[in-house]
Amino acid sequence: SAVISQKPSRDICQRGTSLTIQCQVDSQVTMMFWYRQQPGQSLTLIATANQGSEATYESGFVIDKFPISRPNLTFSTLTVSNLSPEDSSIYLCSVDPQGGTSVTEAFFGQGTRLTVV
Amino acid sequence: AQKITQTQPGMFVQEKEAVTLDCTYDTSDPSYGLFWYKQPSSGEMIFLIYQGSYDQQNATEGRYSLNFQKARKSANLVISASQLGDSAMYFCAMRVYNQGGKLIFGQGTELSVKP
Numbered sequence: 001s002a003v004i005s006q007k008p009s010r011d012i013c014q015r016g017t018s019l020t021i022q023c024q025v026d027s028q029v030t031m032m033f034w035y036r037q038q039p040g041q042s043l044t045l046i047a048t049a050n051q052g053s054e055a056t057y058e059s060g061f062v063i064d065k066f067p068i069s070r071p072n073l074t075f076s077t078l079t080v081s082n083l084s085p086e087d088s089s090i091y092l093c094s095v096d097p098q099g100g101t102s103v104t105e106a107f108f109g110q111g112t113r114l115t116v117v
Numbered sequence: 118a119q120k121i122t123q124t125q126p127g128m129f130v131q132e133k134e135a136v137t138l139d140c141t142y143d144t145s146d147p148s149y150g151l152f153w154y155k156q157p158s159s160g161e162m163i164f165l166i167y168q169g170s171y172d173q174q175n176a177t178e179g180r181y182s183l184n185f186q187k188a189r190k191s192a193n194l195v196i197s198a199s200q201l202g203d204s205a206m207y208f209c210a211m212r213v214y215n216q217g218g219k220l221i222f223g224q225g226t227e228l229s230v231k232p
Binding site for chain 1: 212219
């Protein structure tokens, strides 16, 4: 298994500002994923972050709004930019310790609950 | 396209009884995995159980078991001896082997355990 530390656990931000969320893993992993969960909804993948390459964004999500960094195999950040109340959600990072070569494992961080006022 | 369907928005169960949460999936890929997660009000996603598409036996983890019916494309979660702490949202998810590792989630089922 992998232990994932996600920070902050929650934040209240003013509209127009940005929030950067950190995800630290206790082992090296090839693939890290960022999900968004809007209030009362399911989880939707924002992007996949691979070390040494640009993140791959899902339809409806763009780099200018959700820039992602992946400086090494144990760390990633997601920034939510130019915040609006519609960005109020839980943001979760997830890792696949097998690097996508196995379907057996998928672990999540504790989540970041963002409220935009 | 891959899809996960959970048709029960909310479920109630009496403490100490068993409950089944439904999940059906759709994929044409032969290699995939099915996951169940528990999400309490804190928002974290707690991994419960995993079933691979080639697994012959139904997965079990303590009080959790997965009723995997491949021909019907269903992967129902069975919780035995429900406890008050089981009250939470439950999500079924699928990962397809050749789709880069992402998880596709169902809409979730809110389980309430009554004393």
